[in-house]
Amino acid sequence: xxxxxxxxxxxxxxxxxxxxxxxxxxxxxxxxxxxxxxxxxxxxxxxxxxxxxxxxxxxxxxxxxxxxxxxxxxxxxxxxxxxxxxxxxxxxxxxxxxxxxxxxxxxxxxxxxxxxxxxxxxxxxxxxxxxxxxxxxxxxxxxxxxxxxxxxxxxxxxxxxxxxxxxxxxxxxxxxxxxxxxxxxxxx
Amino acid sequence: xxxxxxxxxxxxxxxxxxxxxxxxxxxxxxxxxxxxxxxxxxxxxxxxxxxxxxxxxxxxxxxxxxxxxxxxxxxxxxxxxxxxxxxxxxxxxxxxxxxxxxxxxxxxxxxxxxxxxxx
Numbered sequence: 001x002x003x004x005x006x007x008x009x010x011x012x013x014x015x016x017x018x019x020x021x022x023x024x025x026x027x028x029x030x031x032x033x034x035x036x037x038x039x040x041x042x043x044x045x046x047x048x049x050x051x052x053x054x055x056x057x058x059x060x061x062x063x064x065x066x067x068x069x070x071x072x073x074x075x076x077x078x079x080x081x082x083x084x085x086x087x088x089x090x091x092x093x094x095x096x097x098x099x100x101x102x103x104x105x106x107x108x109x110x111x112x113x114x115x116x117x118x119x120x121x122x123x124x125x126x127x128x129x130x131x132x133x134x135x136x137x138x139x140x141x142x143x144x145x146x147x148x149x150x151x152x153x154x155x156x157x158x159x160x161x162x163x164x165x166x167x168x169x170x171x172x173x174x175x176x177x178x179x180x181x182x183x184x185x186x187x188x
Numbered sequence: 189x190x191x192x193x194x195x196x197x198x199x200x201x202x203x204x205x206x207x208x209x210x211x212x213x214x215x216x217x218x219x220x221x222x223x224x225x226x227x228x229x230x231x232x233x234x235x236x237x238x239x240x241x242x243x244x245x246x247x248x249x250x251x252x253x254x255x256x257x258x259x260x261x262x263x264x265x266x267x268x269x270x271x272x273x274x275x276x277x278x279x280x281x282x283x284x285x286x287x288x289x290x291x292x293x294x295x296x297x298x299x300x301x302x303x304x305x306x307x
Contacts, residue, residue, distance in 0.1 A: 008189055015197050015231070022201055022224045026208045031216055038220050045227050052189070052235075060230065060255070067259050068223055075215065114211040118203045125199055133192040136240075 011052045017044040035072075066167040073174060191239045194231065201228035222262055229254055 018041055025037035046061040201224055208221030233254075 011189060012193075015194070018227065018231075019197065019201055019204075022220075022227070023204055025220055026204060026212070026217060026224070034216060034220060038223065041223075041227065045230075048231070052238075064223070064226060064255065067255075068219070071219060071259075071262055072216075075219075111211060114207050117210055118207045121206060122199070122203055129195070133195075136191065 007051065011048070014044050014048045014051065018048060063163055063167070066164065066171070070167060070171055070174070073171065077174070189239075191235060194235045198228040198231040198235070201231070219262065222258060226255060226258055 021037050021041040021044055025034050025041060028034050028037065042061060042065050049061050205221040205224035205228065208224065209218055212218060212221065
C-alpha cells in the first residue's frame, strides 16, 4: 500500500476522532465522562499535531492542556472553598419535568435559536469560502515532521518551554496555597 | 490531503463549539466548547499554513495570539467569579439553577422605570 495514502487515511481518521470525541464530550451529562472525552479529544489532536501539522506545533497541545487544567483547577477550588455544596451537585445538567411546560418551552426556544445561529454562521462560511476553494488549485505536498526536527526545534525555540515552565509554576503555587488552606481548615 | 475537506472539518468542530457556548447551561460545558473552538482554529491555521503559505511564521504568531486571547477571556471569567464575591457563584454552578445561557427570552429589566435622573 502506498505510504502517502496510508498517512492520509490516518490523518482523516484522527481528524474524525477529534470531531467525534469533542461531540461526545459536549453531549454527555456526567462531568467525569465529559472530562475523560475531552482528554481523548486532546489526545487525538496531539496525534494530529504530530502527524499532519508541523513539528513546531507539537508542544501547543501541551500548552492548551495545561492552561485548561489551570482554569479547571481554579474553578474547582472556587467551588470547594466558596460555594455551597448542595448547590453544585446535580445528577443531570438540564433538569426536566420539575418546572413544567414553561421551562420546556424555554429549552426548545434556546435549542432552536442555537441551531439556527449555527446554521446561519455555517451558511455564511460555506457561501463565502466556496469561491476561494473553487479557484484554489492544490499544488505540492505537505511535509510530515520527524522526531529529530522536533527535538531540534525544542532545542532552538525556548518560548513553548518557558510557557510550560511558568504554567507549571503557577499551578504548583496554587496547589500549595490550596493545601495550606485545607491544612488550616483541618487543624481548626 | 484536501485543504477544502480539512477546512470544512475544522469549521464543523468550530460550529459544535459555538453551539455549546450558546446552548449549554453549565460552566464546564462552556469551557469545553471554548476548547473545541481553539482546537478548530489551530487545525484551520496550520492547514492553511501548510498548503498555502508553505509554513510561514505568521500563522504561528496568529495562533499564539488567538490562544492567548481566548485563555485571557476565560481567565477573566473565572477571576470575575472569584472577585465579585458570588455574583455568578450564587447562581449555583453545576446546579439546577445554573444559568449561563446565551439566548434567553425573558422579560428584560430595561422596560422598567428609569430611575437614573430621579436621585
